[in-house]
Amino acid sequence: MRLLQIVVLIIFLSSSPVVGQDSVNHVIEVHNNYFSEPDLRINPGDTVTFVWMEGAAFHNIAQVDSSSDIEYNGGFRSGDPQSAPFSWELPTDYTQAIGIHYYVCEPHIANGMKGKIIVGDVVDTAESGTSLASILISLAVIPTLVRKRVLRSSKPQQESFQPY
Numbered sequence: 089m090r091l092l093q094i095v096v097l098i099i100f101l102s103s104s105p106v107v108g109q110d111s112v113n114h115v116i117e118v119h120n121n122y123f124s125e126p127d128l129r130i131n132p133g134d135t136v137t138f139v140w141m142e143g144a145a146f147h148n149i150a151q152v153d154s155s156s157d158i159e160y161n162g163g164f165r166s167g168d169p170q171s172a173p174f175s176w177e178l179p180t181d182y183t184q185a186i187g188i189h190y191y192v193c194e195p196h197i198a199n200g201m202k203g204k205i206i207v208g209d210v211v212d213t214a215e216s217g218t219s220l221a222s223i224l225i226s227l228a229v230i231p232t233l234v235r236k237r238v239l240r241s242s243k244p245q246q247e248s249f250q251p252y
């Protein structure tokens with residue numbers, strides 16, 4: 089009977105919802121020919137709302153395949169270009185999809201009006217220059233750490249001897 093109670097308790101605990109981090113509501117301001125957060129990193133489950141700021145005219149958000157792409161090829165799109173006041177929330181399909189989502193403003197991509205939303209703990213290849221450097225540094229440090237540990241573990245155990 090005691091065992092049954094324990095099993096029931098374990099099942100109850102494992103089925104109770106895990107308390108994760110609170111989701112964050114991000115706002116990307118749409119200005120004339122730029123986005124306020126062109127490199128936004130979010131956690132899956134956060135929300136992203138684009139808000140057309142006062143005076144912002146004739147903009148939209150259209151997903152593209154890469155940072156250098158300029159043409160919508162399916163995916164999310166806010167619709168035809170709009171002027172303030174207007175807002176558009178990125179569908180949850182995308183805010184929960186781990187990866188890098190690139191987008192442009194179709195009328196103003198020639199002016200460089202574009203951005204990206206990085207969902208989750210994804211390494212952005214465009215930033216891999218710094219990442220590569222940090223990997224190389226870690227690789228250089230590891231042998232030193234290993235050597236220290238080996239030396240420490242091969243020392244005689246007399247350190248633990250405590251004479252009274």
Ligand SMILES: [Cu+2]
Pocket residue numbers: 120121122146147148193194195196201
């Ligand atoms: Cu625009």
